[in-house]
Amino acid sequence: MIIGGLLFLSVHDETGVEKNIKVIAEKNQLYVLPDSTKVWMQPGSSIRYAKAFMQDRRVWLEGSSLFEVRKQEGSTFQVYIYDAFIEVKGTCFLVKQEDAYHSEVTLFEGEVDFNIPSTRQKTAMLPLQKLTYNSIDSQTQLDTITNISWENGRYNFKDVPLTQLIQIVSRMYHTDILVEGIHRAEVSFSGSIHYNESLDNVLNKIRFSLNLNIRKVDDRYILY
Incomplete structure (x- = not known):
């Protein structure tokens, strides 16, 4: 424990x-x-x-x-x-x-x-x-739901649309995350997020997986 x-x-x-x-x-x-x-x-x-x-x-x-x-x-x-x-x-x-x-x-x-x-x-x-x-x-x-599961302390995502993923991560970490200049309907994420993984690690995982950039403006994160 x-x-x-x-x-x-x-x-x-x-x-x-x-x-x-x-x-x-x-x-x-x-x-x-x-x-x-x-x-x-x-x-x-x-x-x-x-x-x-x-x-x-x-x-x-x-x-x-x-x-x-x-x-x-x-x-x-x-x-x-x-x-x-x-x-x-x-x-x-x-x-x-x-x-x-x-x-x-x-x-x-x-x-x-x-x-x-x-x-x-x-x-x-x-x-x-x-x-x-x-x-x-x-x-x-x-x-x-068809594309999210849970296993031994981590969420597993399979072909989750970027819009849905950002909503989930924003709510998990109580943080505003925005997407700019991306055709959201064409972008999806597959991977896992551990329950106590830091927000920076999660955003970097999304960024590298989807070949995106990220910047922080005040308390908001922007993916583009």
Whole structure:
């Protein structure tokens, strides 16, 4: 378990008894839960779970993290986000929360059920599907992805259009990345990005792979 950059907090009840454990990621980090489930946490994200986690495998997530859930017969695993929760059946999936009202769940392998308690709506997800959830109106949208996968701490891309790739990288690193003077529809990227790879390494990888140039203007990166 990688612990550098993680902040651990204990949450107590009114009697002072320790009830929950909260973990906050200060940078891209891997955290391993007591059942060996791996949580690849993005900067600023946090998870909270009960001290008696092995008897009640529930996790409350703020921010964005990817879960590789260890399957246990007779034991469910649930991830709670704002106004909804994900029921897991031993799988690998990414949860992205840009704010309290918009969430995305991308399933790479296994099965999950996305649940909205207020409307009793349940959506069964299959591998290589992405669900978008708007908690304001409790609406969901299910789309299929075909060119992105996850394997042992890295995203693998196959013929991903440059426009889509830039959107993904921008969101991963919370950075503005622009493209100038390139016929985007004709350019695609194949390769991998490790979960804790630096932004400079990622941009150089894209630049060399696609024979592009890059410059930085203020806080923005421009590929051309």
